[in-house]
Every structure is written in structure tokens, then in C-alpha cells.
Amino acid sequence: MSSVAVQPVPRGGMARMVGRRVTDWLPAAIVLVLGLVAWQGVVTVLHVQRFLLPKPTQIASTFWTDRHALWSAGWFTFQEALGGFVIGSGLAIVVALVLARWRPLGSALMPYAIAANAVPIIAFAPITNAWFSPLNKSSKMAIAAVLCFFPVLVNTLRGLTSVRPSSIELMRSYAAGELEIFRRVRIPTALPYIFTSLKVASVLAMIGAIVGEYFGGSIEALGVQIKNSASLFQFEVAWAAIVVACILGIAFYLAVALAERLAMRWQPAQGRE
Amino acid sequence: MSEQAAAVEIKGVSKVFKGGTTALTGIDVEIHPGEFVSLIGPSGCGKSTLLRIVGDLIAPSEGQVVVNGKSAHRARLDRDYGIVFQDAVLYDWRTVSKNIALPLEMGGWDRRRRGERVREMLQLVELEGFESHYPWQLSGGMQQRVSIARALSFSPALLLMDEPFGALDEMTRERMNAELLRIWEETRSTIVFVTHSIAEAVFLSTRVAVMSARPGRISTVIPIDLPQPRTALTREAPRFFELVTAVREALHLGAEVEPAA
Numbered sequence: 001m002s003s004v005a006v007q008p009v010p011r012g013g014m015a016r017m018v019g020r021r022v023t024d025w026l027p028a029a030i031v032l033v034l035g036l037v038a039w040q041g042v043v044t045v046l047h048v049q050r051f052l053l054p055k056p057t058q059i060a061s062t063f064w065t066d067r068h069a070l071w072s073a074g075w076f077t078f079q080e081a082l083g084g085f086v087i088g089s090g091l092a093i094v095v096a097l098v099l100a101r102w103r104p105l106g107s108a109l110m111p112y113a114i115a116a117n118a119v120p121i122i123a124f125a126p127i128t129n130a131w132f133s134p135l136n137k138s139s140k141m142a143i144a145a146v147l148c149f150f151p152v153l154v155n156t157l158r159g160l161t162s163v164r165p166s167s168i169e170l171m172r173s174y175a176a177g178e179l180e181i182f183r184r185v186r187i188p189t190a191l192p193y194i195f196t197s198l199k200v201a202s203v204l205a206m207i208g209a210i211v212g213e214y215f216g217g218s219i220e221a222l223g224v225q226i227k228n229s230a231s232l233f234q235f236e237v238a239w240a241a242i243v244v245a246c247i248l249g250i251a252f253y254l255a256v257a258l259a260e261r262l263a264m265r266w267q268p269a270q271g272r273e
Numbered sequence: 274m275s276e277q278a279a280a281v282e283i284k285g286v287s288k289v290f291k292g293g294t295t296a297l298t299g300i301d302v303e304i305h306p307g308e309f310v311s312l313i314g315p316s317g318c319g320k321s322t323l324l325r326i327v328g329d330l331i332a333p334s335e336g337q338v339v340v341n342g343k344s345a346h347r348a349r350l351d352r353d354y355g356i357v358f359q360d361a362v363l364y365d366w367r368t369v370s371k372n373i374a375l376p377l378e379m380g381g382w383d384r385r386r387r388g389e390r391v392r393e394m395l396q397l398v399e400l401e402g403f404e405s406h407y408p409w410q411l412s413g414g415m416q417q418r419v420s421i422a423r424a425l426s427f428s429p430a431l432l433l434m435d436e437p438f439g440a441l442d443e444m445t446r447e448r449m450n451a452e453l454l455r456i457w458e459e460t461r462s463t464i465v466f467v468t469h470s471i472a473e474a475v476f477l478s479t480r481v482a483v484m485s486a487r488p489g490r491i492s493t494v495i496p497i498d499l500p501q502p503r504t505a506l507t508r509e510a511p512r513f514f515e516l517v518t519a520v521r522e523a524l525h526l527g528a529e530v531e532p533a534a
Contacts, residue, residue: 166362169330174379175350184375188366266366266407 054236062236063243069225074244077209077222080137081252084144085205089198091145092152100160100186101178110157117150122208125215134216144208148201155197159190192267195260202256206249278342280306280431280463281327286336287488288322295488296322300336302482302491306430309457309464311474311481313520314527319489320467321435327465328356328433341430352380354431355424359439361416363408369395369419370404376427394422397456414445421453425460434466438473447508450476454503471524475516476503483520485527492527495519 036056042048043055050058063070099106125143132139163186171181213223222241229237281304288297296319304310312320325331327338329349340348348354355376363372370391377387395401398418408416417437424432438446450473457464468474474481475497483493497516499507507513 164360164362166358166360167364169325169328170356170358170362172330173328173349173352173354173356174376175352176379180379184379185364188364191366264366266368268409 051233051235054239058236059239059243063240066237066240070222070240070244073220073222073225073241074248076137076218076220077140077213077245078206078248078252080140080209080212080221081144081205081248083137084141084146084208085148085201085252087141088145088148088205089152089201092149093156093194096153096156096160097182099157101182106157113150113153117154121146122211125212128212129216135218137218140209140212140217140221143212144205147204147208151200151204152194152197155193156190159193160186162193163189191264195256195263198256199253199260202252203249206245206252210245278306279303279339280308280341281465282339283323283327284337284339286323286326286333286338288319288326288331289334297326297333298488298490300489300491302494304463304465306463307461309466309477309479311466311468311478312484313468313471313474313481314484314489314524315486316469317489318484318486320484322489323484324433324435324465324467328354348431352376352427353429354433355427355429357417357420357424357432357434357437359436361408361413361420363416363419363423365408368405368407369400369411372408372419373422373426375423380427390426394426397425397459398422398452414441414449417441417449418452421456425456425462428460428462430462432462432464434464436467436469439469446470446473447505451505453477458502471517471520472508475499475513475520476508481520483523483527485524493523495523 039053040056043053099109121143124146125139128139128142132142160182167185167189168181171185176184210223210226213221214227217224219225219228222245226238226241226245229235229241281302283300283302286297286300287295289295300323302310312323314320322331326333327340327345329338329345338345341353343351343353364375367375373391373394374382374387377390382390391404395404398421400415400418400422403411403415408419411419421437438449441449453464454477464477466474466477476499478497481495481497482491483495484490485492495516499510499512499516
């Protein structure tokens with residue numbers, strides 16, 4: 001056989017992967033540090049009012065002193081987001097499977113799904129509060145679930161139906177039925193689409209839970225604490241709570257990204273070209 | 274040969290697509306076991322459609338197809354044929370081994386037999402050492418060899434090939450032609466091969482069915498009497514050139530008839 005260029009199977013050591021990651025993240029880390037320094041400098045030099053913009057050091061010290069309350073609130077809200085994410089995304093995937101299996105149903109229902117997606121879902125927060133009682137986690141889960149539902153539905157459906165015709169013909173040549181075609185071709189083909197939408201949904205779920213809490217919720221909730229501390233002029237607390245929300249949102253996103261990496265090990269490493 | 278039951282019998286097949294386009298009309302062909310028949314014709318003459326009708330992937334509008342003595346539909350359900358497309362159509366999430374084993378898995382072979390068979394196939398298409406590679410790590414020619422190995426893995430008596438080497442460069446294509454003939458010798462299967470390369474059709478086939486377009490039909494069937502086994506020297510034999518010329522003229526004749534049709 002003449003020499004054909006073949007890339008090696010990407011199975012670098014963990015250490016090397018981490019090493020590569022460090023150089024990848026270095027520029028972003030530098031920007032973060034410079035940004036914080038600039039922020040601190042501007043607030044100090046221009047004597048910006050505390051309620052407009054606290055110094056990063058003030059936020060950091062609040063973040064530390066109030067850490068127990070903040071993280072317990074964060075955990076409370078995270079549970080709402082996670083619950084909504086699981087319910088909304090799970091339902092969306094099931095519905096997408098049904099619509100992909102029975103196409104006429106899909107063409108009958110998708111226009112309404114897309115139209116419904118244009119409704120500002122957040123505006124329903126007071127209504128779900130009324131349905132499930134504001135103190136109940138379910139009311140926030142409902143908002144998060146609705147927010148997650150549409151992007152996951154649309155992407156999953158697109159993935160399930162974007163299979164090359166010849167892939168289907170191949171399965172039919174093996175006398176495969178619809179169920180087997182779904183299991184062996186459509187679902188694996190849809191996985192990248194599904195994970196892309198799950199990453200979007202993970203962020204939306206956090207937003208949904210927190211915003212839902214603005215319309216009333218348990219005092220333990222992060223959104224309620226942000227709202228209350230802002231109205232009490234405790235802006236450092238509000239900012240620290242926002243930092244907690246960010247960290248949880250990023251952690252959620254990364255967890256989904258990790259699941260994606262594990263589920264699709266066949267894919268080339270997403271290194272730079 | 275004519276005493277044996279036909280491997281493929283196409284009787285009065287025509288195909289009209291929904292828009293009213295007549296893709297094929299009055300196709301009658303009989304293909305005997307062990308034959309290598311090429312379908313050649315201009316693009317749009319319906320040669321791929323005909324192949325898919327044989328594989329029961331498209332239903333004919335008229336006529337019938339008998340494969341191994343049963344209806345094409347029955348033959349598909351019995352997994353009587355293997356198919357190779359222009360693209361390798363490998364599943365990205367499966368390794369080379371697992372792609373080759375796909376029809377075996379679906380046929381309910383146990384793990385041990387699958388493993389043995391995959392090893393034989395890797396040897397046949399000369400891809401030993403690549404079993405745990407994923408499709409994206411292979412060149413186009415290697416991918417197509419995996420796809421051929423997959424089609425042959427369950428030893429179907431009939432192999433349907435739809436321009437399998439159309440996307441490859443000329444050098445790779447000639448090498449793949451030689452490999453295919455070697456595999457055909459070894460497996461003694463019947464091959465129906467769609468191509469638009471005259472040289473490829475003549476080099477590979479025992480018969481070439483020349484098709485003309487609009488509506489697609491078989492205008493001539495040319496027997497290829499080049500000696501077996503065929504080698505690189507075959508391509509330089511005077512008889513090879515005569516046959517290439519004969520096929521080319523038949524193609525042009527078909528094209529000239531077209532306005533009258």
C-alpha cells in the first residue's frame with residue numbers, strides 16, 4: 001500500500017491535555033486579570049458610587065464573608081435549574097423523536113412550536129408562581145423547563161432528520177426497521193446537535209430559575225437574595241450573588257460539555273487546526 | 274451458464290417519478306451468477322435508479338425484478354445483497370472494525386464469529402492495523418475499502434455497486450479496480466456495477482450494458498471477452514482498446530437516438 005497520511009488516534013496523556021489547556025486559557029486569564037485591575041482602578045480613581053459599581057475587592061470580601069449563605073442560596077437555585085433542565089430537555093428529546101418518526105405530525109406542529117418559542121417565556125413567571133406557589137421549587141423549574149424545551153426540540157429534530165439518504169438506504173439494505181434505523185443511525189447522527197442545544201439549555205435553565213425568583217420565591221433562593229440585597233443597597237452582596245450564579249452556570253455548562261466529550265469519543269479532538 | 278438460474282432478472286421495468294419524469298423504460302436484463310455486469314451511461318440515464326430498484330430501495334412503476342429466484346423485496350429482507358455507494362457511507366461513531374461488523378451485528382452473529390470475520394475482511398481489503406481507527410482518520414480510498422469489506426462481510430451472493438470509485442483519483446481508482454477484481458475472483462460473487470467511466474467498465478466487466486438517457490433504457494449489451502484474470506497489461510492490450518471504442522460508439526449512438534425518442 002502506498003503511504004497514505006493517517007493521523008494518529010488522539011489519545012494524548014492527561015498531563016499533556018492539561019498542559020495544552022493551560023496555554024489555551026492563558027490569554028483569557030490575562031484579560032480577566034487586566035479587566036479586574038482596570039475596574040478596581042477606575043472605581044478608585046473616579047470615586048464611583050458604591051451602589052453604581054462596587055470595587056472588585058469589596059465584592060470579593062463579601063463573597064468570602066457571606067460564602068455560606070451565598071452558596072446555600074446558589075445550591076437551592078441550582079436545584080431548580082437542574083430540575084427544569086432535566087424536565088424540559090428530556091421532554092423535548094422525546095417529542096423530537098416522536099415528530100421525527102411521524103413527519104406529518106412534525107409539519108403540523110412545528111410552526112406552532114416555533115411561534116410559541118417567540119413568546120417571551122419569562123413573562124410567564126408570575127403565572128407559574130400562581131400555579132405552583134412561589135415558595136415551591138416547581139414554579140421555577142417550570143420556567144426553566146419551558147426555556148430549555150424549544151432549543152432542544154428544534155435542534156434534536158434537525159439532527160434526527162439530517163441523516164444522509166444513503167445512510168438510511170444502507171440500513172434498509174440490511175432489512176432494518178424504523179426502530180433500528182433510529183437506534184443505529186438517527187440518534188447517533190443527532191448527538192452533536194443534541195449536545196449543542198443542551199449546552200444552550202444549561203445556561204437558559206440558570207437564567208430561567210433566577211429570573212423566576214425575581215417574581216417571588218423562597219428567601220433561600222439566589223434570585224430573591226439578589227433582588228432583596230439590591231433594594232437594601234447591599235450591592236456588594238448582589239454582585240457576589242451574581243458571581244455565584246455565574247460560577248454555577250459555567251459549571252453546569254462545563255458538565256454538559258464533559259458529558260458530550262464522553263458520549264462522542266469518536267470525534268476528532270477539538271484542537272485548533 | 275445459461276442453464277443456471279439467473280442471479281438477477283429484470284423484466285419490463287420502468288420507473289416514472291412523481292413529477293412525471295420517466296427515469297427508465299422497458300428494461301430487460303438477465304444477470305447470471307458469477308457475472309460482473311456494468312451499467313454505463315450519461316448522467317441522468319437512470320443507472321443508479323435501476324440499481325436501487327434491484328436492491329428494492331426504490332419500487333419500479335412497472336415490471337418486476339427477481340433476485341436469487343425471489344422478489345427483490347423478499348431478497349432485501351433476506352439480506353441477499355451487499356451495497357456500496359459512491360460515498361463510503363461509514364458511520365462516524367464506529368471504528369473500522371465496527372463499521373465492517375455492522376451487517377453482522379444486524380444479522381445476529383455472535384461476538385466471536387464477528388471478530389473472526391472482521392479480521393478476514395480486513396485482510397481481504399488490506400487494512401490490517403486500522404481496525405480501531407475512525408472513518409475521519411482514513412483517506413478516501415481506504416474508506417471505500419472499508420465500505421467494500423462491510424458489503425462483503427456477510428458473504429452476499431450479489432454485490433450492488435453505485436459508482437463506488439467515482440470520487441477517487443485516477444491512480445487510486447485503477448488500484449481499487451484491480452483489488453475489486455481480485456476480491457471478485459476470491460468470493461465468486463455476482464456484481465452489478467454502475468459507472469460512467471468507459472475504461473473502468475471494460476476493464477472490470479464480463480458484460481457492459483450501455484444505457485441512453487431520457488427515457489433511460491438499455492441500448493446495447495456488449496460482452497467483454499478479455500481473458501481473466503485481468504492485470505495492468507490488460508489495459509494495454511489492443512483488444513481492450515477495441516472494446517473501449519465499441520462501448521464509446523454505443524454510448525454516442527444512444528446519444529444520437531435521443532432526440533427521436
